[in-house]
Amino acid sequence: MNGEYSLDTTEGMAASGDPPTNNAVDDYDAEEALERQREEENKIKIKLKSFEGGVYECGLTAAKMSVMVANMLDALxxxxxxxxxxxxxxxxxxxxxxxxxxxxxxxxVDHHWDDPPIDPDFDDEKERRNEELSHWDKQFIDIADQGELFDIIAAANFMDIKGLVEVGAKHICNKIKGKSCTEVREMLKIHNDFTPEEEAAIHKENEWIYAKD
Amino acid sequence: MDRRSCGQKPPKRAKTSMTDTNRTQEEYPKDSLDRYGDDLCGVILSYLSLEECFRFECVSKQWQRSVFKRQNYVNVEKHVKKWQIMSGKTIEDIDWQILESVVRKCPNIRRFDIEIHSEVTGRVFE
Known part of the structure; x- marks a missing residue:
């Protein structure tokens, strides 16, 4: 391990930098200022190193979409x-x-760095979950090699990039929509560890969901 | 745990899990979703509709464990209505076993949406 970067798991990086505001004008100004700051910061390029040793350059604001990277940078x-x-x-x-x-x-992250930050406590989470992927994201995540796709999602999960994990998750869910359990297992290479009896019992319990006219 | 890998193609991946503390990690083909730990598997499956959660519960034991975990908002109305239409039932014929099974299986429900207009259910709720 490189001793220089440590992962500080203590929370509290999100709220820093937002001064408390009293009215709408201040709010607007603060937002503007924050946006400009994010833009400036993204011009600073930092380097990320993969597990295999490859080094990739990335804007600072973009890189901070990874909560893990943001925490590491904060710890510095x-x-x-x-x-x-x-x-x-x-x-x-x-x-x-x-x-x-x-x-x-x-x-x-270079494409998405100026997205409005996700607020997990906000109630429109449900709406966002149901939102369809953008055209760009769809093309981005449409990866033929499934191992590579799973790597990206796992890596995004490891780096704690919620938005990208969401794109991957929606993509997988879209792919298996309307498929049978057998088809899903085949497609995602999942080993069925149920006995036929166990499987039949679940089927029976959930019969109502298969109800057809 | 009784897990076999399906196929012997290299490259393998260690199971991804932030909660896995023991170091004896099994390895899985990198193109198999089995490589994901329950936490990530749960995140992926959280984007399924409630109906699909029930349909895919029997894919594997991991899916059974993970599929309902993150169903926080449940709108059963649609499902119950569909079920009623499909099985030719009226609004009075709500199968409470279905609702019970939904509530039992989704441990983290925060909101449960259902709208029922009928005298019978009105009485039940009283």
């Missing part, structure tokens, strides 16, 4: 952000973070 307590750019690449120690996966992940 570097006030001069431009210095971050000259640092050693951040190592991503998980076997799912292959060169190919990291390249795709960087492509994704």
């Amino acid at each position: 307590q570097e006030t001069d952000l431009t210095k971050i750019a000259t640092r050693e690449p951040i190592p991503l120690q998980n076997d799912a973070v292959t060169n190919k996966a990291l390249e795709k992940i960087v492509e994704w």
